[in-house]
Amino acid sequence: MLKPQVKQLIRETYQAISQSLPDYQVRKEQNYLVAEIAKTLAGEYDPQRRILVAEAGTGIGKSLAYLLGGLAVAQNQNKKLVISTATVTLQEQLINKDLPFFLQHSSLKFTFTLVKGRGRYCCEHKLREHADPQDGQQALWDEKPKKSDIDLIKRLFKAYQEGKWQGDRDTWPMPIADHVWQQIVADKHSCSRALSHHHQCPFHRARDELEKADVLIVNHALLLADTELGGGIILPDPDSCFYVMDEAHHLPSIARDFASANIAINASINWLGKLELLNRKIAQQVSGQSTMAPGSEMVSSALSIKQELGHVATFFNANTSLFQNESTYRFAMGELPEPLTVHACAIRDETKTCLKALNKLLSIIAEQLKDGDIKTKVAEPLMADVGSNVQRLENFFQLWFMLAKEPTGKHAPLACWAKRLEQTDADIMLAASPIEVGGLLENQLWSRAAGVFLCSATLTALNSFDFFRHQSGLKEQDGTQYLRLRSPFDYDKITLQIPPMRHEPGNDAYDKELCELIPALLAEKQGNLVLFASYWQMRLVAEKIKSKVKAPLLLQGELSRSQMLEQYKSRCDKGETAIMFGTGSLSEGLDLPGHYLTNLIITKLPFAVPTSPVEEAHAEWIESKGGNAFLQITIPEASKKLIQSCGRLVRKENDWGKITILDRRLVTRRYGKGLLDALPPFKRDIQY
Structure with missing residues (x-):
């Protein structure tokens, strides 16, 4: 239950914050959200399932609400x-x-910190080694470094010594090239806290800050990385955390990408052949007989894996018709042909053996370094080498574990596919991905967390949480709370227009009609954004109308995003006509408040065609169960994207303007009403 003293603290904090914000306006939607967050996390609704899912429209103030509550x-x-x-x-x-x-x-008194992955920090010991010209550090590079590379590392080390740089890649004023960063990056094998000379490395100091901090800021990928490891490895244990998942509509797709894996067959054969050289290197540099048995087992397993991969390559060489029409072949319902299944099981088992041996070798090297039986300058590059192979073998195992998995009718199958890589001597890439990750999120996160608040401006589709609930593994009547709060903005200031048109998308004359309509719809001396279904369509229309438009057309892709926005806003600030053409990627995360956008044109409903193997597999699975993939996936996704697109015009309370949608399917198709009803209550000008 929410204790009286906590309620009082929230009220006092709210008063203090509201009095400090200039022009602050009390919003009942925000107050209600604060109360619901606090009650849910306190266990007032369900002490065993403290989860709240909230769609909170623009202007409610979500970040202030979840900090308060x-x-x-x-x-x-x-x-x-x-x-x-x-x-x-x-x-x-x-x-x-x-x-x-x-x-x-x-x-409230609290501390906070931004949590990043290990790969964003340098290792102090490596930095020192590479910056010392007396130490022959060039031998540690994969290729002979340029003078500019050495100079950069010296500048990094000098700034680090003087306390002007904390060893975080993102805070260095200029980009650090990958080949330079790889020489000094902290890795979990050679930059270990167990080694005394690494205690003060930036990553470990950052983790000390994490232990002390009350509020941790992370990204979804890092959070999922921790939960996949069992939780409590990178971040604190899930049962000691209240999670706020902002921008939660991205979570299912990020989880799916995170759980996927791929390998290239010939590249893997070449890499596995190098493990024998690694074993020789270990035997030469590590004293004693302790590495002989695991080294021999590693080489033997690698040889067996190579042979099995050779059989897999032979299968594809004998079945070139699989790639007759396209470079990608997807295995229907995630089922591999029997020969491939046999090889997949063998590779999975041998990889497990090889991984165990490689980890044993890593432990032996670390132990000898700790005991002083091997010099640091010898051990650390060796540990980094072995560690990178461990990491690569773990990813390799993940793929074969999925490919060897027997499909069951109970759960959604995996998406499994092969792709011919033309640029790499006709190598074949094998890949696998889950098509539904709800079970993964339930097992790794929802069932283990002390409490969760998921929020976004777009979590519903077609006025329902059902689509998001299914994607994210939440169930009806499982104790999870749901809340939908409309934006407090005055939508009467914005007109939604669907003008009469002769043609619909899919008709050959549709693009020609766009070229006729768009010049007349652009508003002079205002900010105009036109969103297209594809780059191809955008460029076609731009080419056809540029002579009819008095202002320059700023096209996504021709300039960097920052340059395009700078030129666009500059014209708006001068009271000139500003026109920006973009694709669906500009429908989210683009902030153009006030006079920066008063005229939004959406050319086509954002229906995604299932072109990726994962999307195709998902649609196939739904159809196989008697469902309708268009109604169950395509329409809900389009509903969310259309809301996000319209949201570009509604950023601040006093925003005004017009949204025009040039797709008559909103009024001619049965699904159109549902898409329209899910939009905010704009003033409507619709030609039926």
Whole structure:
């Protein structure tokens, strides 16, 4: 239950914050959201299932709400508040703006930190080794470094020594090239806290900050990486955390990408052949007989895997017709032909043996380094080499584990496919991915977390949470709470227009009609954004109408995003006509408040055609169960994307303007009404 003293603390904090914000307006939607977050995390609805899913429209103030409702309860119950986002932009807003303001003006005392993966930090010991010209550090590089590479590392080390740089790749003012960063990056094998000379490495110091902090800011990928490892490895244990999943609509797709794996057959054969050279290197540099048995087992297993991969390559060489029409062949219902299944099982088992031997070798090297039986300069490059092979073999095992898995009728099959890689001597890539990740999220996160708040401006599709619930593994009547709060903005200031048209998308004359209509729909001396279904369509229309339009057309892809927005906003600020053409990727995360956007044109409903093997497999699975993939996947996805696209015009309370949709299917097809009804209550001008 929510304790009276916690309620009082939230009220006091809310008052202090509201009085400190200029032009703050009380919003009942935000107050209600704060209360629901606090009650859910306190266990008032269900002490065993403290999960709240909330769709909160633009302008409600989600970040302030979950800080107000979540932090007080978290501190009262001695939990960490972990805020996970999908974008760097939101992370930066939280770290640089929202949290410092909240800390300054609230009565709550807390610390916060941004949590990044190990690969974003340098290793102090490696940095020192590479920056010392007396040490012959060039031998540690894969290729002979340029003078500019050495100079950069010296500058990095000097700044690090002087406290001007904390060893975080993202905070260096200029990009650090990958081949340079790989020489100094912290890795889990050679940059281990168990080694005394690595205690003060930036990654380990960052983890010390994590232990002390009350609020942790992470991204969805890092959170999923931790949960896949069992939780409590990178971040604190899930049962000691309240999670806030902002931009939660991205979570299912990120989880699916995270759980997928792929390998290239010939490249893998070549890599596995190098393990014999690695074994010789270990035998030469590590004293004693302890490495002989695991080294021999590693080489033997690698040889067996190579032979099995050779059989797999032979199968594809004998079945070139699989790639007759396209470069990708997907195995229907995730079922491999019997010969491939046999080889997949053998590779899975041998890989497990090889991985066990390689890990044993890594442990032996680490132990000898700890005991002083091997020099640091010898051990660390060796550990990094062995460690990178362990990591690669783990990814390799993940793929063959999935390919060897027998499909069952109970659960959705995996998407499994092969792709011919023309650029790499006709190598074949094998890949596998789950098509549904709800079970994964339930097992690794929802059932283990102390509490979860999931929020976004677009979590419903067709006015229902059903689509998101299915995607994310939440069940009806499982104790999860749901809340939908409309934006407090005055939508009467915005007109949704669907003009009469002669043709619909799919008709050959549709693009020609777009070229006729768009010039007349562009507003002079205003900010105009036109969203297209594809780059091809965007360029076609731009080419046809550029002579009819008085202002320059700024096309996505011709300039960098920042350059395009800078030129666009500059024209808006001067009161000139500004026109930006973009594709679906601009329908989310583009912030153009006020005069920066008053005229939005959406050319076509955002129906995604299932072109990727994963999307095709998902549609196939639904159809095989008697479902309708168009109604169950395509329409709900289009509903979310259309809401996001329209949301580009509604960023601030006083925003106004017009949204025009040039797709008559909204009024001619049965599904159109559902798509329209799911949009905010704009003033409508629809020609039926």
